[in-house]
Amino acid sequence: MSIDGELPKRQLAQARLGNRRGAVMEFSAADTCLDIQGLTLAYGGKTALKDLTLRIPRHRVTAFIGPSGCGKSTLLRALNRLHDLNEDVSRHGQIHLDGHDIHDPRVAVAELRRRVGMVFQAPNPFPMSIYDNVAFGLRLQGGLSKRRIDDVVEWALKSAALWDEVKGRLRASAWSLSGGQQQRLVIARTLAVEPEVLLLDEPASALDPISTLKIEELIRTLKPHLTLVLVTHNMQQAARVSDYTAFLHNGELVEYGPTDTLFTHPRLRRTENYITGRMVG
Amino acid sequence: MKIPGHTAVGMPGKRRTREGPLAWLAAASVALSLIMLGALLVLLSVKGLSNFWPATVHQLTLKGGETVIGVPLETRELPSRQGLERRYLTANRDDGGGIWRWLANDQITEDTTPEDLVVLERRHWGTFFGRLVALQSGDQRLTGPDAWTVLESRLKEINALRDERRRLTHDEILPLIRSMEDQDGHRSEDRRLADLQRRASELQQRMQGDLVVLENGQGRRQEQALAEILEAWRPNAMAWHEKLGHWVRELWQFLSQGPRDANTAGGVWPAIFGTILMVLLMSILVTPFGVLAAVYLNEVAHQGRLTRLVRIGVRNLAGVPSIVYGVFGLGVFVYGIGGSIDRWFFESTLPSPTFGTGGLLWASLTLALLTLPVVIVATEEGLSRIPLHQREGALALGATRFETLTRVVLPMATPAMLTGLILAVARAAGEVAPLMLVGVAKLAPQVPLDGEFPFLHLERKFMHLGYHIYDAAFHSSDVQAAMPLVYATALLLVTVILVLNLTAIFMRHYLRKRHGAPVRR
Incomplete structure (x- = not known):
């Protein structure tokens, strides 16, 4: 996503179903944003992800669903190497972002995280002003003029549909905003560094229905510019906003397909049980 | 952590009684701690701050005809359990040693507070209680009310001179001596030092020369150099606002001056x-x-x-x-x-x-x-x-x-x-x-x-x-x-x-x- 111009529209390759693990969708290399190959992840001996292989398409919303502890958040956090902080985590397998291995020793992890932005479950604005929150990532990069920062902050807040609500009080503390506003501020903060991928870890689970709706609208408006990956507990939300859905269970990828297909004609009994609520998550 | 909306004591209404002993115990410990803390502050404030208040000085006539001048303090029962005795601050350490005296209440035949009693704060020997008889300034000898008026004004002059001399010593003479020690002294520095020292002794000269004649409770007279006296006041003749002014002044001196008399007087x-x-x-x-x-x-x-x-x-x-x-x-x-x-x-x-x-x-x-x-x-x-x-x-x-x-x-x-x-x-x-x-x-x-x-x-x-x-x-x-x-x-x-x-x-x-x-x- 870029502040300066529209991105060319891309045709999505026809999703081809069926491969190992029952459900792996194949996109052409050009349409694949994140390519996860045989990813296995363990926390201090306990396996959280078992040999996952899936491709996440560019400029689409992909949702991860599954019961608690199925590994969907773990998978999300693997995509921007947030697990690096935890010394107990061991990993096998590769993740490619635009064809480049993100675990390559030459990759600067800070730069990777700038390109793969993340929004967390609970809104986590920093204890500073609204303006400083959005400018935080920009200032880390350094070398930007004050005017440029002003412009980007305004653009990011507009992109996150927050500008009209806060334009008069950019110097107010970010903690004075409501929960929904805070979450949109966090999205604006992430957008300000112009990421290519936006990871959303249950972004609306701590919010009221109206704020949830606003976040979902925002996801839809961002879709043409960004690859979005959404983890959610809320089946309706996945159905409403995502183009593709992956169902994970016990660290395994059970089924992955276009959202419409997966929710209306799941191929596997386990998937059906989960989305119809017979398997309690 | 405090849970919002909940009070520490518990639910209002009837349920409260059921929490009974624990709640009471907790409240009692809080109350006890607060009382102890309050007592600490009150004790320190009362005892510490009252020290600067100009207390009324009493003149007592005893049964034997002896006269005692002092400030009454605490009372206690006589060892024989027949009547009470009271401790008096009689000051005048140079007048026999002690500054306290216990007097049985029935020993006292007369207790008055004459206005002419003076309290003197001296550089040595502590406080003096008594009367001012005369002030001798050069050949001049003043008595009566004139003596007191001149004493007060002369005291102000002397205190100003003393401050000036202290400033001279601390800010000019001592640093000069130290710097001369460091660099083995130049002639010009020597001359400057001599000059400063002459000025200091001049100030000292101007402070001296005056004498006061004092009379203690027993009527014994003594002479005292005025330069030895730091302050003089007549508490019994002071109106309450004068006393307040005196209290503020004393308090300020306590805060702003150095200690005297082996840390038993002066400021901090x-x-x-x-x-x-x-x-x-x-x-x-x-x-x-x-x-x-x-x-x-x-x-x-x-x-x-x-x-x-x-x-x-x-x-x-x-x-x-x-x-x-x-x-x-x-x-x-x-x-x-x-x-x-x-x-x-x-x-x-x-x-x-x-x-x-x-x-x-x-x-x-x-x-x-x-x-x-x-x-x-x-x-x-x-x-x-x-x-x-x-x-x-x-x-x-x-x-x-x-x-x-x-x-x-x-x-x-x-x-x-x-x-x-x-x-x-x-x-x-x-x-x-x-x-x-x-x-x-x-x-x-x-x-x-x-x-x-x-x-x-x-x-x-x-x-x-x-x-x-x-x-x-x-x-x-x-x-x-x-x-x-x-x-x-x-x-x-x-x-x-x-x-x-x-x-x-x-x-x-x-x-x-x-x-x-x-x-x-």
Whole structure:
């Protein structure tokens, strides 16, 4: 996503179903944003992800669903190497972002995280002003003029549909905003560094229905510019906003397909049980 | 943590009675603590502040015809249990030794408060109670009311002269002598010194010459040089607003002047200054060390067994008695480091030590060491309270670990650091024991900060309120006479600690507001 111009529209390759693990969708290399190959992840001996292989398409919303502890958040956090902080985590397998291995020793992890932005479950604005929150990532990069920062902050807040609500009080503390506003501020903060991928870890689970709706609208408006990956507990939300859905269970990828297909004609009994609520998550 | 909307006592209404004994016990302990604290402050305030009030002086006639002049104090039952006796402050130490006298109530035949009784505050021999008979100024001899009027005006002149002479000695003569010692003296400097000294003795001359003739209770007369008298007042002739003015003046002198008469009279300014300066230096020394150590333990170090062991060690250090730190400071800072500094840089002045003896720097360092665990523990707790998702939020924006630490974690932990500092200041300002080993002095009239290069004299000994209390209460010639001073100094020490703490608390409040964090209560 870029502040300066529209991105060319891309045709999505026809999703081809069926491969190992029952459900792996194949996109052409050009349409694949994140390519996860045989990813296995363990926390201090306990396996959280078992040999996952899936491709996440560019400029689409992909949702991860599954019961608690199925590994969907773990998978999300693997995509921007947030697990690096935890010394107990061991990993096998590769993740490619635009064809480049993100675990390559030459990759600067800070730069990777700038390109793969993340929004967390609970809104986590920093204890500073609204303006400083959005400018935080920009200032880390350094070398930007004050005017440029002003412009980007305004653009990011507009992109996150927050500008009209806060334009008069950019110097107010970010903690004075409501929960929904805070979450949109966090999205604006992430957008300000112009990421290519936006990871959303249950972004609306701590919010009221109206704020949830606003976040979902925002996801839809961002879709043409960004690859979005959404983890959610809320089946309706996945159905409403995502183009593709992956169902994970016990660290395994059970089924992955276009959202419409997966929710209306799941191929596997386990998937059906989960989305119809017979398997309690 | 306080749950919003819930009160500590419990649910209102009938249920409350069922909580019964525990709630009552808890409330009672709070009440008891508050009462004790209140009693402490009231006792210190009443005993300390009343000392400066000009008390009414009584003239008593006893059965044998003897006349006693004194201020009535507490009453108690006679040993024979027949009637009461009362203690009187009779002052006049030069008049037979004691300054107190117990008199049985039935011994007293007459108790009056004549307006002509004077109280004199003298440079030596303490207070005088009695009458002014005459004032001899040169050949002139004044008696009656004139004598009192002239006495008051002459006293003002003399006090101004005394201040001028003190200023001359401290600000000009002493620094000049010290600088001459350093550079083996030039002629011109010699001449300047002689000139200054002549001016000082001129001032001294102008102060002297006047005599007062005084009469004590028994009617015995004595002469006293007016230059020996610091202050004179007639409490029985004063209206209440004059008394109030006198009280304020006395209080101000207590706060702004140096001690006299082996610390049993006069003010405590050098001690106030020493206490505050030492605490400030201690804070400057302890904060960076404590914060860096806490950052290392909490953010950098591998959280293994060794780190846990270090953490337990640090926490236990907080419980080591302060005198132990004093011994360590004496051995390591004073003799070890100070001795080495003297050998390397101040060899010319040896064997008289410069840094190899107790001083401001070593005292501050020792107290910094003493309070280091407090700062480390408080900062560490602040750091560990910062939610993981705040750190992850910064990392997810492409911040490195160091950037996350300096831009998000540390600013959020500043209130915790200040909490640590508040605790450290509270502990350090009240410590006396280790200071006795590493630099506090009974009398150091020169404050360690002055106009002389390098302005802050870290090697100098200093006075401390806590030690001043100890010294006045245990080492003065008349402990009872020094008690009001002890109370006043204790009250002052409490006030100083309170002011230092409040400053830190306001700073913390301001920082919390600036960082937008909700104020925790």
